[in-house]
Amino acid sequence: MxxxxxxxxxxxxxxxxxxxxxxxxxxxxxxxxxxxxxxxxxxxxxxxxxxxxxxxxxxxxxxxxxxxxxxxxxxxxxxxxxxxxxxxxxxxxxxxxxxxxKDTSFIKEYKEEEQKIVKRKKIEIKPMDEEEAVLQLELLGHQFYLYKDADSNKPTIIYKRKEGNYGIIESE
The missing domain is CATH 3.30.160.100 (Ribosome hibernation promotion factor-like)
Known part of the structure; x- marks a missing residue:
């Protein structure tokens, strides 16, 4: 390489x-x-x-x-x-x-146990602004929070970055 x-x-x-x-x-x-x-x-x-x-x-x-x-x-x-x-x-x-x-040549052979999805949740995505989403994220103590952006009405994820600030992932 x-x-x-x-x-x-x-x-x-x-x-x-x-x-x-x-x-x-x-x-x-x-x-x-x-x-x-x-x-x-x-x-x-x-x-x-x-x-x-x-x-x-x-x-x-x-x-x-x-x-x-x-x-x-x-x-x-x-x-x-x-x-x-x-x-x-x-x-x-x-x-x-x-x-x-049918081409997996980009990875060599390796045996690993199968990963399973062990939990599934259904949530109501509420419309809110970024400040309210940050507050919800902090109150819940999670690393990320999914909400509906009040302005665009699209699903948006806010997440906590390593340095302590926040990032936003917006859907198109």
């Missing part, structure tokens, strides 16, 4: 590049296409290093990020996250795309 390592407010050293290459090599056993490029972005904010890794494959995109005190521990955690994503979703992806293309 090819690696594109970039830094935002940080100079990428040879040691960082070699460490990243060594860690990314762990994922080669799962990815068939050796022309795939892993995009790694390193950012320094204050005293922490944030590492974002994005790997575009044929049928989906692998992505993980982690913030740690140093680059080396952040890249280690990110690669572990990506490996878990691949193993967890391999069977699900094969079943989904088998009927469409």
């Amino acid at each position: 090819k690696i594109l390592l970039r830094g935002d407010n940080v100079e990428i050293t040879q040691a960082m590049k070699e460490h990243a290459e060594g860690k990314i090599a762990k994922l080669d056993k799962y990815i068939e296409d050796k022309e795939t490029t892993a995009n790694i972005l390193v950012k320094i904010r204050g005293f922490s290093h944030k590492v974002e890794v994005t790997i575009p494959l044929k049928k989906y995109i692998l992505r993980a990020e982690e913030t740690q005190e140093n680059f080396y521990s952040a890249i280690d955690v990110v690669i572990d996250k990506l490996e878990r994503q691949i193993r967890k979703n391999k069977t699900r992806l094969e079943q989904r795309y088998y009927h469409e293309t």
Whole structure:
């Protein structure tokens, strides 16, 4: 796999590049296409290093990020996250795309127990504005909240981001 390592407010050293290459090599056993490029972005904010890794494959995109005190521990955690994503979703992806293309060569063979949906809820989606949705999210203590935007009348998701701010996903 090819690696594109970039830094935002940080100079990428040879040691960082070699460490990243060594860690990314762990994922080669799962990815068939050796022309795939892993995009790694390193950012320094204050005293922490944030590492974002994005790997575009044929049928989906692998992505993980982690913030740690140093680059080396952040890249280690990110690669572990990506490996878990691949193993967890391999069977699900094969079943989904088998009927469409019968081509699952983008992921090597891996046996994993089947994931099950263990809970299902039906909720009434109430119209509200963003401020009320934030309040509901905080009152419930959830990571996300589904509501109907009062202005657009469309389903919208508000979610809590790692840094404590909020994000919104709007449907079209």
